[in-house]
């Protein structure tokens with residue numbers, strides 16, 4: 001079991017999964033968000049997900065939920081990150097928010113600490129430039145739900161050092177993850193391609209070519225995908241999909257990334273997908 005202290009910033013969809021995965025693999029986790037109610041919700045979600053995992057587990061030798069949960073400190077106090085060896089940042093997909101967090105982390109965390117940015121599309125190189133340690137910054141694009149997805153996309157920023165890659169590979173191995181390493185351009189490989197799919201699927205629904213279910217059925221039943229593009233958008237969170245499309249559009253200045261008006265309208269109406277109970281589908 002690891003003695004490494006890992007900071008996890010942002011306790012939303014991804015931060016919850018990253019903290020769960022780290023704690024389950026023996027790491028001490030400091031989970032930071034801006035609001036106590038978000039942290040209370042995060043703790044309840046991790047507890048629920050651990051119970052579900054235990055029910056589905058075939059081995060039955062899983063540690064108790066309490067043992068795993070006790071490895072996580074839920075806090076709004078960034079000051080607790082002074083001992084963190086590694087920080088995984090999973091805050092909202094907005095440049096201004098991430099920029100502020102990384103310059104704060106740079107002041108607070110020990111000089112040896114590595115910062116991994118979990119982002120859908122924001123440039124790793126651009127964020128690294130707001131710190132004085134650009135060689136120790138890289139991207140880890142975790143897949144959702146984090147504890148169940150075995151592979152991540154690792155993004156090498158312009159200044160990311162080989163040592164940072166090695167330290168990160170060590171942590172990912174301890175989390176039972178494999179990785180694919182790619183270079184830094186907004187959206188990397190996964191989201192630069194997948195957001196075109198999801199956005200165009202939303203246009204197809206907006207243009208009344210097909211219902212969301214029919215669109216997804218074509219991808220699942222004809223192409224053999226596990227999920228269709230609109231099911232995937234609901235899982236990610238439609239607010240995050242819209243934010244990511246905005247980042248891609250601003251970064252490349254290419255109209256192919258313009259956000260579908262239907263997606264924006266759904267977000268304006270509070271339909272965020274699974275996390276709000278309604279998106280292209282309704283969830284219990």
Ligand SMILES: NC(=O)c1ccc[n+]([C@@H]2O[C@H](COP(=O)([O-])OP(=O)(O)OC[C@H]3O[C@@H](n4cnc5c(N)ncnc54)[C@H](O)[C@@H]3O)[C@@H](O)[C@H]2O)c1
Nearest residue numbers: 010011012013014033034090091092093118119120144236
């Ligand atoms: N949702 C996905 O499937 C997915 C997959 C891979 C990567 N991502 C990326 O991961 C990041 C997080 O996505 P998410 O889906 O968890 O978003 P989310 O909206 O569910 O959660 C974001 C969290 O960040 C918190 N936050 C905002 N400002 C903060 C600050 N200053 N300090 C600490 N916490 C702060 C918010 O309170 C919120 O709890 C985004 O960059 C997103 O693009 C998302």
